[in-house]
Amino acid sequence: MDFFQSGRMVLESTSRLMINLPVYSCYNANRMTDAILVEKLSKTYQVPEREGGFGAAVGGFFHRKYTDVNAVQQVSFTIQPGEMVGFLGPNGAGKTTTLKMLSGLLHPTGGRAHVLGFTPWDRKREYLQTMTLVMGQRSRLSWDIPAADSFLLNQAIYRISDADYQRTLKELDDLLELSPILRKPVRNLSLGERMKCELAAGLLHRPKVLFLDEPTIGLDITAQARIRTFLEAYNRHTGATILLTSHYMADVTALCERVIIIHHGQLKYDGGLTDLSRRVAPFKLIAVTLGDPCPCDLSAYGTLLPGGDEDGKQLIQVSARDVAAITARMLAELPIHDLTIEDPPIEDVIEQAFQG
Amino acid sequence: MLQIYRRLWQVNWAEQWQYRANLLMYLLYWLVSPVVYLAVWITVANSQGSVNGLTANDFVTYYLTLLIVVQLTSDITIHLLASKIQDGTLSGDLLRPIHPILTNILVNNIAFKALTFIGLIPVWLVLCALFHPNYSSVTGSSLLLAIPAILLGFSIGFLLGATLTCLAFWTTRVYAIGEFYTALVILFSGQFVPLQLMPPTIQRLAEFLPFQMFCYVPIEIILNQMPPEVMLRNYAVGVVWLVISMFLFKWVWREGVKRFSAVGA
Numbered sequence: 001m002d003f004f005q006s007g008r009m010v011l012e013s014t015s016r017l018m019i020n021l022p023v024y025s026c027y028n029a030n031r032m033t034d035a036i037l038v039e040k041l042s043k044t045y046q047v048p049e050r051e052g053g054f055g056a057a058v059g060g061f062f063h064r065k066y067t068d069v070n071a072v073q074q075v076s077f078t079i080q081p082g083e084m085v086g087f088l089g090p091n092g093a094g095k096t097t098t099l100k101m102l103s104g105l106l107h108p109t110g111g112r113a114h115v116l117g118f119t120p121w122d123r124k125r126e127y128l129q130t131m132t133l134v135m136g137q138r139s140r141l142s143w144d145i146p147a148a149d150s151f152l153l154n155q156a157i158y159r160i161s162d163a164d165y166q167r168t169l170k171e172l173d174d175l176l177e178l179s180p181i182l183r184k185p186v187r188n189l190s191l192g193e194r195m196k197c198e199l200a201a202g203l204l205h206r207p208k209v210l211f212l213d214e215p216t217i218g219l220d221i222t223a224q225a226r227i228r229t230f231l232e233a234y235n236r237h238t239g240a241t242i243l244l245t246s247h248y249m250a251d252v253t254a255l256c257e258r259v260i261i262i263h264h265g266q267l268k269y270d271g272g273l274t275d276l277s278r279r280v281a282p283f284k285l286i287a288v289t290l291g292d293p294c295p296c297d298l299s300a301y302g303t304l305l306p307g308g309d310e311d312g313k314q315l316i317q318v319s320a321r322d323v324a325a326i327t328a329r330m331l332a333e334l335p336i337h338d339l340t341i342e343d344p345p346i347e348d349v350i351e352q353a354f355q356g
Numbered sequence: 357m358l359q360i361y362r363r364l365w366q367v368n369w370a371e372q373w374q375y376r377a378n379l380l381m382y383l384l385y386w387l388v389s390p391v392v393y394l395a396v397w398i399t400v401a402n403s404q405g406s407v408n409g410l411t412a413n414d415f416v417t418y419y420l421t422l423l424i425v426v427q428l429t430s431d432i433t434i435h436l437l438a439s440k441i442q443d444g445t446l447s448g449d450l451l452r453p454i455h456p457i458l459t460n461i462l463v464n465n466i467a468f469k470a471l472t473f474i475g476l477i478p479v480w481l482v483l484c485a486l487f488h489p490n491y492s493s494v495t496g497s498s499l500l501l502a503i504p505a506i507l508l509g510f511s512i513g514f515l516l517g518a519t520l521t522c523l524a525f526w527t528t529r530v531y532a533i534g535e536f537y538t539a540l541v542i543l544f545s546g547q548f549v550p551l552q553l554m555p556p557t558i559q560r561l562a563e564f565l566p567f568q569m570f571c572y573v574p575i576e577i578i579l580n581q582m583p584p585e586v587m588l589r590n591y592a593v594g595v596v597w598l599v600i601s602m603f604l605f606k607w608v609w610r611e612g613v614k615r616f617s618a619v620g621a
Contacts, residue, residue: 105447107617121617128453140448142367144374149367156363157454185374 035116035209035241036079036102042110043072043097043265071097073265074111081208082239084231086246086256086273088350094265095245096135099211102243103133115209129158132207134215140201141186147197148182151204158205165204172200175230192223199227203234210234212244216251228254249346261353269353277343280353282320284341286327289313291337301326313338364460368467383475386427387483390419393548394487408553416489418550420480421575426547427476429509429570431465433457433517434534441524446616457518457609465514493580501587502577508594509569515601516566522605525612546572563590566597 072094100106104120118127216224261269302318397415449456524530544567576582
């Protein structure tokens, strides 16, 4: 199927994209053969450690002390074929370490993983042939030559037939608008252009599993949106399984119904994005603007959040259960000019999940 | 597989042309060192007629041939690979379903060689015009016989160089080890002085080491100076070292990648 063609249609109509979003959702459906199975996966690094100063430097030469850093601890999850899952956590949570283990770059210190039936760190040719890891600016492209040349090299390495190659390239070009940049040396490209080429280079062989580590990092809003749309189309039409990390919540909310959150190497949450706020942060925000300046004490209704804008709008955090009653009380008791009820921003919800 | 090498060649060849200033530096380096060696030895040989039986023309032909042979047998793997191991960019290569060293690094070496060879030709011609070598001893068959020696020399050098570079998986001081290795090569390969001028102990040792395949053996074959039985023995030693270096590389690479994936890239 010509997935990129339909992808372009999606691109032309963002609203359609949003409506069409939930396609492959089976994390709670009956078990099919898992695309990714992770069981009690752990990774402990030994990191040399020494005090500052000359004496310690000399001492460290003869007797080196190591500390264990538990980057990933007993993490388990499964992902079904075609699922697109957001993998979240603050810096140093163990996201990249997990992705590296799943793509065969790292040996775990414990547990097991199967991706498409392969043990990733066996690094079988057949496995490498069918997956991709795209990491920020860590390159599949040669710096000094145009991306088009690197693409041709990938064609040979992944044994892509001329017909398939031409077709895929054409489709990638249509979606990511590559033609103007393909002939320039990669070192002369902007960050966004390079990321587009990097993604394309990682997808030429049409991998069935994609590990994406910050695929939109450093990109402007338009480029981010374009890459999101592209990934959505790719997932929908190839049925590829995608696990992605991102610092941009917009990436996650637009692409993933399901999120896995890890913190300090441990799994904190695995489930639907909508359930997340209900379970982790069951509260709502009431934004209220008072008609007349009054000495009313808003903190009597809930937790008054710092900030508010120059129009006098103030935010009160209340439990989701009580929101109706509190709103009614406020409308009755206060000189309200404007009142809205909002969901807390997803960033805050996830922040709360990290701490939980 | 052939297609992979063809594409690798295109990419690496294109890449090499980006480093023009680099090439110019190499040309200057090549021009300087043989001129110095030759100036010294010709003076010595002329003052006493010959040195250990080597005439001034023997030195001229030796060093001018050396310039080409070294260029063909040397490898730059440590410069290509060590930094990739140390800063973790090797990860990108490990994601591909091909062996990064036996494909990309090998072809990169050859592309570098091809380009610098083009640059070397004018330098070589200038040196010939300066020193007037008499190449009457060289024949078609001596050139043909030297080809396997040059290939063997490059193969051994490449594999040993790659093995050495793989030490970067364990230590960040691989360049220091590299310097030591280069010193060994210079001493035992005949790159500094023709081996027959070395102390007998060094000569004996050199016969059992792989390094003379990098310079001395091919040069002597080209110049028709090596008796057939010596040539045969040197080829045999070379083949043994090829096998040894293959095993060494295979083992170090396997263990190295294991370690790379243990400590994190």
